Amino acid sequence: MASRSCLTVILAAGEGTRMKSSLPKVLHPIAGLPIVAHVAKAVHGAGGSDIALVVGRGAEKVEAAVRSIVANVTVHEQTERLGTGHAVLAAREAIAAGYDDMLVVFGDTPLVETAALEQARAKLAEGADVVVMGFRPGNPQGYGRLIEQDGRLIAIREEKDASEAEKKIGFCNGGLMALRGDSALPLLGKITNSNAKGEYYLTDVVEIANAAGKSVVAIEISPDNVIGINTRAELAEAEAIWQNRKRRAMMLAGVTIQAPETVFFAHDTLIEADVILEPNIVFGPGVSIASGAIIHAFSHLEGAKVGPNATVGPFGRLRPGADLSAKAKVGNFVEVKNAKIGVGAKISHLTYIGDATVGADANVGAGTITCNYDGYNKALTEIGANVFVGSNSSLVAPVSIGDNAYIASGSVITANVPADALAFGRARQEIKEGRAVQLRARYAAQKLAKKAD
Template sequence: MTDTTREFATIILAAGKGTRMKSDLHKVLHPIAGQPMLMHLLASVDSLGPARKVVVVGSGRDQLENALAGSAVTALQEPQLGTGHAVQQAEIALAGYDGDVLVLYGDVPFVRPQTMAAMLDRLHEADSPKVVVLAFEPDDAGHYGRVIADDMGRIAKMVEYKDASEEERACRVCNSGLMAGRAADMFDLLRRVGNDNAQQEYYLVDVVNIANADGDLCTAITTDRPDEVAGINSRAELAAAEAQWQEFRREEAMADGATLRDPPSVFFSFDTKLGRDVTIEPNVVFGPGVTVADGAHIKAFCHLEGATLGEGVEVGPFARLRPGAVLEKNAFVGNFVEVKKTVMHEGAKASHLTYLGDAEVGAGANIGAGTITCNYDGYFKYKTTIGPRAFIGSNSALVAPVSIGADAIVGAGSTVTRDVLDGELRLVRAEQSVKPGWADRFHEAMRKKKAAAKEGRETS
């Protein structure tokens, strides 16, 4: 890891229009595992404790500034005249800063903290390179820019694919675009970059060529994980990045002690937290904000978001836990149960076909099939409180605000609009009416009516 006493700043380039995404949402704000790709990158940067962060913006500036919410300074690049020009726009934001600078890209979200640290550390080795470039060797070098370097990583030349010779294109060492340098050196070199190239743009890579011409050393380090520098420019690449992230997270979950019965069918959020000995069955989806304690069992086809599951909790199959759902130790939510902004205390159960919203369910309480808390009157939400060990019979409607006492019983089919006291039985049903023989007479009359209608159709 980088020396914690050494300051560094980061410049993240995010000014591009991202036209290939065909979206009104800024490219770097498209989510991976529920979190904008830019925030994935910033989380890695933040783990190293940067002194300053500058995000270079252009198209979609308002969206980016709203998303950043003051967590980084922005610098405007307008017009967009290339990557070198983009980095230059951060100079004012870094005025008075003379430490190391790390240049990253907002659409390259998976760069690991240890890779960033290695780049910064390389700057301070005995040979004191002017610029450190992160290189990679993909299976298909394609149209990436090339890094022409010796076996020690000393760079002879950097060249964009469009400007490369056939011999240079044969090189498999490619430029990720990520660089590290000292602030004063970086901005001094950028002032000397020209745009005499196929795109008539100011290329960031030219700082290496200028430093080389000055007789200074520039070096490359090569990542052992080419996938960490993959850029995202289209919906297909976004989907590939999601798949990459999910595969890594599944492996991490299993390495940490969770059982995934069918790993490819489980989808995590960026912030999912799992305890040990958690079992997750096929086709489970985690939205943001889910924490699962040791020994919990999530059965097939469940969707969880903003929920907290205690030790030994069972959920599903086919259950939905929405934000604010808290299931304490050994609570149970079964098939086709939806829970929202509700605390189910230890051992509480709702086995099937139930909606619990804006509620508190006491320890050991049992909620029968078809029960709903009627928590909304069209204008406001109201709370339902169910006491410990209470029993709610099937097909009951609890019209909030309402409280069911400890050990109380609500009879099946009841619509409860007033509080139920501790230990009380509440039945809210119309009295049954019995008419012997009525059904037999009804069926006979209807059969005759149907037969007459059929005969009429046949003779007409």
């Protein structure tokens, strides 16, 4: 397949009015990636290195989403909505450049799989001129039926035009199509709008190709591949299907997911074998987790790296730039942002570490925070190897704590601490014997006075 060139026409000019959104329909995200980018990703995986993108509203943003996946993109505006055949021919110039294969897909079908597109291309390589991708829904009502004869696809019959016998056919048109490159323009050019709606239908290519003695076949793909998104309800349904696919793939690759239905992945989440995921975990984009790590329940990770045998949570929060080395521990109610945590370092609970480095085997006590922001600028906190930071300490950046140093609990550290030093940064404690009795009497009198008023 690598020796055959391929152009993919992505139809993404729909208005998407039923989404009731100012954002173009194909830019709504699934697993953190725009719908149309999912389509481009599948196309790219099937060897579609060149894309002709047919756009309408929000053209620049749609183009940017596709270019984030595939570099070679030409953009073609569809100024009128005159049917799918008309939409494909908006990319006439790109099609005329000459390719071995041509795929036609929709920008709002985020669940289309690379394997399905590869299957269609394989049929072209075997000699087919037109390949229609069909599916078998639980209920075929409302779908166009694929009419086959002796292994050939002879027609796509819309339900309103189908006979009673044809309505019993369960093999339906999914809308996705592949065409032999040198046959594409001659066939597409013969589509007419002589129908009740006055539109140019891509499906007419089947009968046109048969009349010209071309080879037309249908292949069966799973129904998920052709699910289009028109409403936010359908968007949520597609998200659920995508997540279930990802969960299954993760578990088959050796990841333990204790309650799969409660774990949510991003489109680019990378997790190695022998990682354990407890319930109720959310992954934002840009997360990688190495083998042996454990992510405890109710944790949220985004833009973060978790090293081998490290642990996060429960209720851990890793924000972009968090980088945990091997055997590091980020415990319950700990937030880490833009910080490198060294091998074996422990940040066990109720702590914020931002814009910092934490050395190997350091221990950061509960309630500690790095004061990294002065209202205008961020500054770095450096915590050396084997440092012990006592509970409820504030480290005011920029500040550096040398290897093996101790920070006394409750300290506010504003100056650098040398290696092996002990630093106190808190008010001196004083005890006033009997003063509590006087305070209680005073406060009680004040309370009574307020009531009297």
